[in-house]
Amino acid sequence: MDLANADIAIHLKDLHKSFGDKHILNGFNLTLKRGENVVVLGKSGSGKSILIKCIIGLVPPDKGEIEIFGQNTLKLSPKDMDIIRSKMGFLFQSNALYDSMTVRENLEFPLKRLRISKSKENINSMVEEALTNVGLPDAVDLMPAELSGGMKKRVSIARTLIMKPEIILYDEPTTGLDPITAKEITNLMLEVQKIYNISSIVISHDIRCIELIADRIVILMDGINYAQGSFEELSHSDDERVKSFFL
């Protein structure tokens, strides 16, 4: 890997994406350093989910560059992209747990598919470790339908953590949860961040979550990185449009 970029996890340059004549991203730029937590803030429908789906390669951007660990991912073969993805976690807004599989099978899925480990014992202990880290050691044989919203989110985080990712992209991790559970999930995110030394991009509207998590906040508006700064800076901004997020 390119040593010059060793402390940069993700670098986005001039990202464009439209659907028909609807311009969603219009030249978005972002640099995520290793170990940093960046929060992306934006109105509903402003293209936040599209942005992180571009990063993980689920949605191809129309124009622009995406570099992850110094590699231009838009030019990678599917095989090399899988190697990059095995170092990244993606937390879906809807959790996206496989309903036809138990919690255990959900967690085993990425391990088996990316051939991380072959031995059954090894896989079992990884599943246990991941579930313990999210505080759900007893849920291993339940089906997703039997879990509460907060538990689903935890299992979903466990499924991401089991790959020991270096970067996690969180899509609205606390949206739709009650305030207490939201606080718990936020603390869990902080905790795992510390245990595994993870860099992350967090999409969130939840001011209390943002205040705890964000090293830096980027505001996505009109398809560009409209403003950025610390929580302190942005919440006292002179720009009404920026300030309105913090009211």
Added chain:
Amino acid sequence: MRFIIVSARIYFITIAELFHFGVRFIKEVVRPPFEWKEIARQSYLLGFLSLGLVSITAFILGLVLTIQSRPTLVEFGAESWLPSMVSLSIIREIGPVITALICAGKIGSGIGAELGSMRVTEQIDAMEVSGTNPYKFLVVSRVIATTLMLPLLVILADTIALAGCFTAINLKDSISFPLFFRQVFVALNYTDIFPSVFKSILFGFFIGIIGCFMGYQTKKGTAGVGRSANSAVVTSSLAIFIIDLIIAQLSDLLFEL
């Protein structure tokens, strides 16, 4: 008028997308790695679990077809032709088409709804970021399973329908099993069996690929899932009749001249 143009446009776009989806199948099916375990699991879920439904329907069909053909043949004094006549219509037409229609209803709608809900809840995206090609894992395995299972289900249905026929004859008359068996096979020819098996394979392929296509391209949340299951059944049933027509014409050209 505008409405017709708009719907015709959507119709042709869908056909083109379906075609594209099918071409992708052909590309991916030959490229390793192969998902053997998933193919076996789907064959069990889609094939084995349809045995009961297919068997009951086939038995009733054999029975009813025999009961209803009987009076006409009796009128002409051609009662002894009953086994040959019924077996021909079962093996050439009724067996494959009815089995395929039942499977379009049971398997096609199931695939459409399952993949549709996986799409709208982002489970398909989740597979992709977990280093799995979801097309291969979900679509290829299901289409291979339906393509392999349908001919087997049709052969089973044909056999059971003939058992139904045998039962129906013995309700009014009596015919020994060896005689019945001989009469059935005297009437049958490889030109009856080959097109029937061939079209069963095609039916299986189209039920699978249409079900997967409808599910895979589901949009607009949970309401879209219902629509996908529905279009999977409607489109694959229509496809079954169109294939049936084409194969009938082709085998007529190839074998009867």
